[in-house]
Amino acid sequence: MAVPPIFLIPQEWTASQPAMAGWPMGRILLVDDEPGTLRSIASRLEADGNELWQGHMEKALELMSSHTFDAILTEQTLMDGGGLKILSAARESDPSVSVVFLTPEVGSAAAAIHEGAFDFLAKPSAPDVVLLAARRACEHTLLRRKNLLLESIVEHSPSEYEIYGETAAMREVRQSVSYVGPTNSPVLITGESGTGKEVVARAVHRHSLRVNKPLLSVNCSGMYADSLEHRLFGDHAPAKRGLLEAANQGTIYLKGIEALSLAAQERLVPGLTQGRLSGTTRTDVRLIASSHCVLEERVKEGSFRRDLLQALDVVHIHLPPLRERKADIGLLCTFFSQRTASKLGLKPRNVSSEAMAKIQSYNFPGNVNELRNLIERAYMLATEGEIGPDELLVQSDGGRQSGDVTTPEVPAAVIPEPSQSFDLLGLLKEAEQVLIRRTLESTGGSQAEAARRMGISRSLLSYKINKYGIRMA
Incomplete structure (x- = not known):
């Protein structure tokens, strides 16, 4: 049975789509020569729904080291070295981000593109022209990130x-x-x-x-x-x-x-x-x-x-919960069986129809994790042939054969008469010690199993054992 992979990013998810409610169209950094020189452009970009940062070159370099941007628009030029610093910092912090130069030095446009800039605009340019360039830059950035993301997905084990x-x-x-x-x-x-x-x-x-x-x-x-x-x-x-x-x-x-x-x-x-x-x-x-x-x-x-x-x-x-989607149990059994077999270097085993009927009638209080453990345990009991009902330690009435969750009784000696004054915190500590000791005794000293039965983490149980000085014979 083929196992369907998780959906990838839909192709229609692009920067040209309307923004989700409460989210900006793009995250844009404006790098200006002098404060206020890009005020009209900044106003136009913000009116379009973009999230905007603005500052001189030193401030911009600091922002690039701590923020992720979809486009960077800069007045810095290649001639004075500032443009190269911006491009270099952009490549180092996020190679996918698109950089647009706003410069009067039209002759340096080819050099800017050669160095990695996405686009350039002659300065001055109308705010609407800059807005269109910013939109293209944001869309280009998103497409590049999608490609990087898909490449990463292919490289990872699904x-x-x-x-x-x-x-x-x-x-x-x-x-x-x-x-x-x-x-x-x-x-x-x-x-x-x-x-x-x-x-x-x-x-x-x-x-x-x-x-x-x-x-x-x-x-x-x-x-x-x-x-x-x-x-x-x-x-x-x-x-x-x-x-x-x-x-x-x-x-x-x-x-x-x-x-x-x-x-x-x-x-x-x-x-x-x-x-x-x-x-x-x-x-x-x-x-x-x-x-x-x-x-x-x-x-x-x-x-x-x-x-x-x-x-x-x-x-x-x-x-x-798994009990509400039992139609997925067969698919999950196939997956867990294939994964377990791969880890052990064995041939995958199918679950027999009798075994499948048995687990379909089980409510799985531990959900998917419990099903995974059942399949892995079946491989410990046998390494070949179909997984039969005897290898899946569940009962048809929905209860486990062992390890049912119960509420243990606190010894009567610990509980005082309600008419008397008593130290509640002290009694709770005493009851906790008694219950931990009894649980450890019932598990043969296995802290991992005792922690599971008590519904606490293994590290927390270890802390309490050391705190109370509990020692097992």
Whole structure:
């Protein structure tokens, strides 16, 4: 069965299309000789819906090192050396950006084109003429970036990034990724644990114009609040910058954003509304966040900021649980079987009709990740022939043969009489220690399995074991 790849950027996505609501037609840098000389041109470009930066050469060079532009219009000339500096800086910061010269030295036009300029205009030129040149430059930049993006897609292994599924819900997910990818819009991805939120986040980055820039992934639920905030924002020392600053011009993916403290959420809001993601430092970072929670409920509870949710929820991609798209199970089984066989150097195994009927009746609380684990485990039990029902450790009633989620009882000795005064925090710590010990005993000391059963990260469990001095015989 052929596995369909994720949709690529649609051919109709060009700079000549109307801008998405709230987004500029183009990001343009104007480099002037003297302040105010390009005032009428700047006004015309802004009236056309472009996002504009303007400054002298030194300021422009600084901006190019920290921002991404679709076109650069400069009054600097090749004769005075300023034009070469602009071209050189543009090639270094972003080889795809188009540079247009506004110069009275028409004789140097050929040299400018030879050095890599996209176009030149005789100075002075009417604002409308400059506007048309700027539009062409932005469109040319976008086309060059598309070509670079497609080349990068061909070079990468597709199985690492593809989103599989033929159901209407998954086709909609793929379409959303292909359309939002080339924008700078923040993206919020929601869905139950194991539905593939990180795969979608990486697909968004892969379809973006930042594909050749860093993608930093942070598991917010795997760290304590203070250390997470410090890791994201760093401090004022240059040698201790945070991940948000380190991801400049790239993308940062915050997995489990509901775990962010309110203080960290407050610091994150200016980044989405004002472009300040790290203290007072302006950074050009695209933010992708995911959550398995209903964040609106967290807002009502007071544990999540409404302004952050509103800033994040520009584009919302929701992943359905596997039990709601069982028509995709056969396709996913084929993919996971082929991938597992490739890793082990074995011939791919088909899933028998009996085994398929068995897993089709299962509800998969662990979603796609659980299905992947089942197929991989089947290869551990046998390496050839069809995968039979006995190799898939699920039950037809929808429950797993082992590892069912239960709520363990807290020993009665730990629970005081409600009529008495008691130390609640102390009792909670004592109960936590008892439950950790019992879970470790039931797993034979396996911390990985104990962490899975308790629904916490392996690193957090290790921290608690050391904190309480828990030792297994």
